Every structure is written in structure tokens, then in C-alpha cells.
Amino acid sequence: MAAYFRVSIVRQGQFGLGLEAQQAAVQNFLCGDATLVSTFLEIESGKKNERPQLAAITRARAENAVLLFAKLDRLARNVAFLATLMESRVRFQSVDVPAADEFTLHILAAVA
Template sequence: MDGKFVAYYRVSTAKQGESGLGLEAQKAAVEAYLNGGKWNLVGKFVEVESGKRKNRPQLNAALALCKKQKATLVIAKLDRLARNLHFISGLMEYRTEFLAVDNPPANRLTVQILAAVAEEEARAI
């Protein structure tokens, strides 16, 4: 893997954040994916917040750094970024590059389908 990356890790509850288990698994997945390439991790952001919320300070900071550094946002799984199809589509529309390491070859259609599934999971939760 080559280029600049900004990592974003999110868990939904304070209990998950305190245990660190969800965060550690996300970090391990991102590090395993990036391992061995000519890449530069220019930032790491951690947030304990619901994926349903649109206003997340750490995500906003991560996206701002991506734009400034012309970097790709890297996440462990798409649902860690958001459980909102409109939000994901907005990132794609405004050419914000992001990569979910659990499905790196996903194209626009696949990402939108997975975002719709994540949104439905959020409703069920």
C-alpha cells in the first residue's frame, strides 16, 4: 500500500471505549492492512460515539486532515465510519477517499449497498 492515510477508529459506547477491545481490533485490522507498504499514517483519531450521529468532532478532524494532506481515510469496517447511507454517499460525492480494510476492493455500488445494510442494522439496534 502506498500513499498517505488517516486512521479513524470508533466504538459506540463508553464501555466499549474503556475496555479497548473494539478499538484494539480495529487498530490491528488497519495496521495489518497497511503493513509492508510505502505509506505514511499522518494521523489517528479515536471516537466513542454512535454511528448514527452526524456531528462527530474526531471524524470531522480526521476528514479535515485527509483534505489537507490529500490522504485517504482508513477504517477497519464501513460501519465504524457511519451507519448512514446519506452520509456515506455524501463523502463519495465530494470525493473524500476512504477505504474499509475489511473490503478494500469495494466499488461505489458495493459501498452504498453495505452502507444501506449498516443503516438498517442501526435501526434494528
């Protein structure tokens, strides 16, 4: 498994959206059942589709790993981006809605 953590601004940590909160959510989700092969952290706007740490997607594909993130809006706020990710067949999972299928993820991305 690989994990991707993102905040837009450092100040987000004050509102419980910080990197530490995301990391804790992923660790609680894993419950020691799996280990992370890669971790990617960044402070960058989710509106940008060209973010340096999105190399996590390529790495997850190369390692045949599931890409984990705490909440869908931490990965992207763009339906087209999410659709492209789904088309690439990279396996990914949002910790806050682990059973979500592609249809549900599309709806959640539109709301985010």
C-alpha cells in the first residue's frame, strides 16, 4: 500500500485536516494489517492536477499497490481527474468511505 497526504495550506492543521490527522486516519484504517511501501506528503492546492507528489499514482501502479488517502478531497477536487485515475486502473481507496464503488466516488468528487 502507498499513502498520499495533502493539505492546501499549512494552517489547515488547525482545523483537523492536517497531515498528522490524515496519517492517523490511514494508520487506524490499516490497524497493523498492512504496511506502507511509500508515503507521499505535500502542501499544494487540490485544484492543481500537476502536483509533484502525484508521482504516488505512478509508484502505486509500478508496485501494484493500493493508493490510500484519508479523504477523497485530499486527492482531488476535480471529477475529470478522478475519472482519469479510474481509467488508468490504479487501485485506490479513500479511508473515510472504504466500500465506495466508482459511481459513489464520482458523486463524492462532484460534491468535493
